[in-house]
Amino acid sequence: MDLQYPATIPICHDDHHAKYVGWTSQGDQFFLTTPFTPAGDGEGCEFFALYRFDSEGKFLSAEIDNLGPRETLDGSRTKERLQSIIDSLGEVQYGDINIQPFQVEKDGVEFGLIPTEADFVEDEEDMCLEFQPGNFMAFYPPWDGSYDT
Numbered sequence: 001m002d003l004q005y006p007a008t009i010p011i012c013h014d015d016h017h018a019k020y021v022g023w024t025s026q027g028d029q030f031f032l033t034t035p036f037t038p039a040g041d042g043e044g045c046e047f048f049a050l051y052r053f054d055s056e057g058k059f060l061s062a063e064i065d066n067l068g069p070r071e072t073l074d075g076s077r078t079k080e081r082l083q084s085i086i087d088s089l090g091e092v093q094y095g096d097i098n099i100q101p102f103q104v105e106k107d108g109v110e111f112g113l114i115p116t117e118a119d120f121v122e123d124e125e126d127m128c129l130e131f132q133p134g135n136f137m138a139f140y141p142p143w144d145g146s147y148d149t
Helices: 075-088
Strands: 009-011 020-024 029-033 045-053 059-068 092-094 097-099 102-106 109-115 129-132 137-139
Touching (some): 020 097, 029 075, 029 097, 045 075, 059 102, 059 109
Antiparallel strands (some): 009 097, 129 137
């Protein structure tokens, strides 16, 4: 069976996980989000991840800040850092974007919009693209921008 993931998928601007999604004044797309590694056996970590894409949705870059364990976060410093990242984008228009799946590694952690491992995909119902780490947004066919958390 030859199952194909879409070349691009929509990320629809919302007030939850896709609050900081949109376009820069240069015509590039961006997604600023807060992935995490779960505490589980260790402390876990919180991150800010700013992903940039060209106008066609091709991945350009990732800026990833390790904020440390959730219980050690300083709320005011975290808000200041968030605002600093937003300001670094210049003038932006928040709205829906359309991006390609992508994957980058930082400090041994995989980040990105990553397809389900092929060994777990037997039919279209098994196909999924997940924002990692933390699997905080999971997209499924029909690839319309809807996601599970």
